[in-house]
Amino acid sequence: DTAVSQTPKYLVTQMGNDKSIKCEQNLGHDTMYWYKQDSKKFLKIMFSYNNKELIINETVPNRFSPKSPDKAHLNLHINSLELGDSAVYFCASSLRQGSSPLHFGNGTRLTVT
């Protein structure tokens, strides 16, 4: 009965590969997010979707492409992976735009070698 689940939990891959991270929420929330957390625990929002519509698209390389097939799912596809992409990626959701709290998944630790 996990509220926000993301897969995989760990992802180790080589530079230049393409990978995807999946996220699903069963809370009935309208808004979903992707965050990146670096090795110093600093959190940076990457994308926000509201009812499958892109709302926030922060300055991230266009190698990162989110996709929301329905409002319960928000996937993140990364092309041509680089060493600097190594981080923990968190999916989150909220009832609607601007509401709190955010509900986070447990993260996907991406390691690019």
Place this chain on the structure above:
Amino acid sequence: GDSVTQMEGPVTLSEEAFLTINCTYTATGYPSLFWYVQYPGEGLQLLLKATKADDKGSNKGFEATYRKETTSFHLEKGSVQVSDSAVYFCALSPTPMDSNYQLIWGAGTKLIIKP
């Protein structure tokens, strides 16, 4: 623009010690303020919040008071436990909200409690 500043970690304390993690903010308008906690290997979860000046948020023995005069929202706990070891994030929600709502996050403070 709006910002949140937290004290740098790690903060290392012995069990049953008194905890304060400082958080100050700059914002226009009347933001809501939050503390989130991230336990090892997990995502963040809301610990407590306050939506207006002088409000006190509390949960699990933690407290924080929204002080508009000092633009602060310091996190306190009277007696910490080993299980409180985690990273704590202060955050604010700007008001008025616009279509690009997003939380403004502090850098996080790692708390280590030794038995």
